[in-house]
Amino acid sequence: MDRYAVVGHPITHSLSPAIHRMFAEQTGEKIEYEGIELPVTSFETRIWQLFKDGYSGFNVTAPFKGDAFDFVDEMSPRAEQARAVNTMKKLEDGRIFGDTTDGYGLLTDLTENLGWSLNGANILILGAGGAVRGVLEPLLAENPNSLVVANRTLQKAEELADDYPALTPSTFDELHGQFDLVINGTSASLSGQIPPLPEGLINAGTKCYDMAYGKKPTAFLVWAKAQGVIECSDGLGMLVGQAAESFYIWRNVRPQMKPVIEKLRETLS
Ligand code: ATR
Numbered sequence: 132m133d134r135y136a137v138v139g140h141p142i143t144h145s146l147s148p149a150i151h152r153m154f155a156e157q158t159g160e161k162i163e164y165e166g167i168e169l170p171v172t173s174f175e176t177r178i179w180q181l182f183k184d185g186y187s188g189f190n191v192t193a194p195f196k197g198d199a200f201d202f203v204d205e206m207s208p209r210a211e212q213a214r215a216v217n218t219m220k221k222l223e224d225g226r227i228f229g230d231t232t233d234g235y236g237l238l239t240d241l242t243e244n245l246g247w248s249l250n251g252a253n254i255l256i257l258g259a260g261g262a263v264r265g266v267l268e269p270l271l272a273e274n275p276n277s278l279v280v281a282n283r284t285l286q287k288a289e290e291l292a293d294d295y296p297a298l299t300p301s302t303f304d305e306l307h308g309q310f311d312l313v314i315n316g317t318s319a320s321l322s323g324q325i326p327p328l329p330e331g332l333i334n335a336g337t338k339c340y341d342m343a344y345g346k347k348p349t350a351f352l353v354w355a356k357a358q359g360v361i362e363c364s365d366g367l368g369m370l371v372g373q374a375a376e377s378f379y380i381w382r383n384v385r386p387q388m389k390p391v392i393e394k395l396r397e398t399l400s
Pocket of ligand 1: 259282283287316317319
C-alpha cells in the first residue's frame with residue numbers, strides 16, 4: 132500500500148491525516164497517511180530517510196515549506212513563484228517533485244464552495260508572510276479590480292509588490308476606501324488578535340475570509356460580524372481544497388471536498 136504523511140513541527144493538531152483518510156475511503160484509493168513530527172533542524176536528512184523507507188509523498192506544513200522548496204529536484208511553476216512547497220511526490224525515476232496547492236485550495240473554496248466572484252472585486256489581504264505569498268498568483272488570475280496587501284511591516288508588503296506589480300502595498304493605518312472582499316492571512320488570529328484596521332473599510336456587503344480556522348470563530352471573523360458583515364468564512368475549506376489538490380497530484384483522482392468539510396465541521400464543533 133502506498134504511504135504518505137504530513138510533516139511539520141508541531142503536527143499533533145493537523146487535520147491532514149483525517150482528511151486524506153476520508154479522501155481514500157471516498158475514492159477507493161488504497162493508501163496509508165499519517166502525521167510525522169520532524170525536528171526543526173533536520174528536515175533534509177529526515178526526509179531523505181523517509182523517502183528511502185518507502186514513502187511515496189508528503190504534505191509539508193509549518194515551518195518546513197521553505198526547506199521543502201530547497202529540497203525538491205523539480206517543481207511546478209506555481210511553487211517556484213510562491214517560493215514554497217507543500218506537496219512532494221517521488222517520481223518513477225526516484226527524483227522528487229514539489230508543488231504548492233495552498234493557492235488552489237483558497238481559490239476553490241472562495242469560488243466553488245462559497246460561490247464568491249473575484250472578477251472585478253476590490254480585494255484587501257491582511258499580512259505579507261509565506262501564507263499570503265502562496266495565494267497571490269491565483270487571486271490575481273481571477274482579474275480583481277484591485278488587490279491591496281496591508282502588513283504591519285510595510286517592507287514585506289513592498290517586497291511582494293516587487294514580485295507582483297499588480298498589487299498595492301500598504302500599512303494598516305494608511306488603508307482607505309471600501310473593499311468587496313477582505314482576506315486575513317496574518318498569523319494574528321492564532322493568538323486571538325486582529326490587525327489594527329481603520330474604520331469604514333467594510334460594509335454589510337463585504338465578504339470576509341480568514342485563512343485560519345478553529346473550533347470557535349476566529350478573532351477576525353468575530354470582528355467582521357460585529358461590523359455587520361453577513362458573508363464570512365474561516366479557512367477550513369481552503370485546508371480541504373489544498374489537500375484535495377495534493378491527493379490529485381499523488382493519485383490522479385479528484386476527491387469531493389464538500390462531504391469532508393461537513394464531517395470536519397461536525398468534529399470541530
Ligand atoms: P505565515 O507562513 O503564516 O504567513 P509568516 O511568514 O511568519 O507566517 O507571516 C506572518 C504574518 O502575520 C506576517 O504578515 C506578520 O506581520 P509582520 O510581517 O509585520 O511580522 C503577520 N502578523 C503576525 N502577528 C501579527 C499581529 N499581532 N498583528 C498584525 N500582523 C501580524
